[in-house]
Amino acid sequence: MGGKLMLKKCFWILIGSILILFSGFSRAWADEQKNAPLDLASYDPKTLVFVANRDSSDIAVIDTQTDQVVRRIALGKYANPHMAMLSHNGKKLLVSATGRDRFLVVDLATEAIERTIETGQAPEHFAITMDDRFAYVGNMEDSTVSVIDLKEGKEVRRLKDFFEPHGFSVLPGDNKVYVSNFGAHEVRSVEIPSQQLAKRLAIGNVHRAAIRDPERYQSELKGIANPTPTIDGRFIYAADGDAGVVGIIDTETDRVIKTLKVGEAPWRAYSSPDGRFMMVPNNGDQTISVIDVKSQEVVTTLQGGAGMTGVNFTQGGKKAYVISGAEGAVFVYDMATFKRVNRLKLGANLALETGATTVDGLKVYVASSTDDSVYVIDSNTDQVKRIPNVGRFPWGVIILGAASPNYCH
Structure with missing residues (x-):
């Protein structure tokens, strides 16, 4: 009798142990599933940062809630992406595969390349219409523009006779694109x-400067990097790198209505999200020209840094972060007083490339190509955090619905 009781007791102890062990496994499995990475289609696309890595030929995806890389999307050998952009509906990732002369469409639900479209030589920058129908892609090596029907997934026209088509801006209403x-x-x-080509708009009078200094102005042209629209699309601001001027284009009449003198070797104009200012980094004299959009005049000139590659605005345009790629630093300006309030040295021997501002306007993500990292700046505190190992040679950074207009360089 005692033996039977002992066996029964051992049996129930064994069953209890199994149940406890199973319960532990269940909790561990549940925690693992809870913490498992979601597929990209499960995220709000506006909470993600997409980084084009040129040398590893992939796209890193960063979750802005955790500042962790949650995906690396492979683009194939020698893709060498220059720029990436999300469709406006947030379902597709569009990539210029410069190394393969292709334009790629990635489905975020499957994370697979669903379209590979042949372009001209060395596609770099592009823009898409607000209805997600057409992409305009600049092919730098053969100076053409590929018009891609995103619905059909094919090139429908190749526009010729450009000269290194670099920057693109589509006007609200999808009636015109500026190149x-x-x-x-x-x-x-x-x-x-x-x-069809509508108008050719000359900026500046560089031919006169070329007469004075032919070695500089005829050896290598530094023309227009980008046609930057005002927030309402009423005007385009175009900086000429050789002439040291910014031309203002009326988009209703397609005429240059004003030309402003800025600093030496201006890169391009960057619009503040409140629509009040255009900031123009001048890499020749390391200054920044600030243009008042309402008066269409230069209202102040700020001291900048070497090799400026971009401007990001935060907090609705209250602060401006200017990337000095050559110095590995970011300069911070108070846009109410036009005073420099900080210089953030992100590290030694860094080459900073492009940046993007989160939708809430509180954080800036900056790509650093030399250490394969992305640096995150908190705009409230100017504290900096590093995200390492995002991919080799991170270059273009994009956020859907960014609080400061996206850009590439």
């Missing part, structure tokens, strides 16, 4: 319904 020519001193407008 800058880095190898010429002009901006061109293209009518979207007809996909």
Whole structure:
């Protein structure tokens, strides 16, 4: 009798142990599932940062809630992406695969490349219409623009006779796209319904400067890097790198209505999200020209840094963060007083590239190509955090619905 009781007791102890062990496994499995990375389609796309890594030919995806890399999307050998952008509906990732002369469409639900579209030589920058129908892609090596029908997944036209088409801006209403020519001193407008060139708009009078200094102005052109629209799309601001001027284009008449003198070797104009200012980094004299959009005048000139590659605005335009790529630093300006309030040295021997501002306007993500990192700046405190190992040679940074207009360089 005692033996039977002992066996029964041992049996129930064994069952209890199994149940406890199973319960532990269940909790561990539940915790693992809870903490498992979601597929990208499960995220709000506006909470993600997409980073084009040129040398590793992939896209890193960073969750802004955790500042962790949650995905690396492979683009294939030698893709060498220059720029990435999300479709406006947040479902597709669009990439210029410069190394393969291709334009890629990635489905975020499957994280697979669903379209590979042949372009001209060395596609870099591009823009898409607000209805997600067309992409305009600048092919730098053969100076053409590929018009891609994103719905059909194919190139429908290749526009010729550009000069290193570098920057693109689509007007609200999807009626026109403006294309800058880095190898010429002009901006061109293209009518979207007809996909035909509408106007050639000359900026500055560089031919006069060339007479005075032919070695500089005829050896290598530094024309227009980007046609930057005002928030309402009423005007385009185009900085000419050789002439040291900014031309203002009326988008209703397609005429240059004003030319402003800025600093030496201006890179391009950056619009503040409140629509009040254009900031123009001048890399020739390391200054920054601030243009009042309402008066269309330069209201102040700020001291900048070497090799400035971008401007990011935070807190609705109250602060401006200017990237000095050559110094590995970011300069911070109070836009109410036009005073420099900080210089953030992100590290030694860093080459900073581009940046993007979160939708809430509180954080800036800056790509650093030399240490394969992205640096996160808190705009309230100016504290900096490093995200390492995002991929090799991170270059272009993009956020859907960014609080400061996205850009590439």
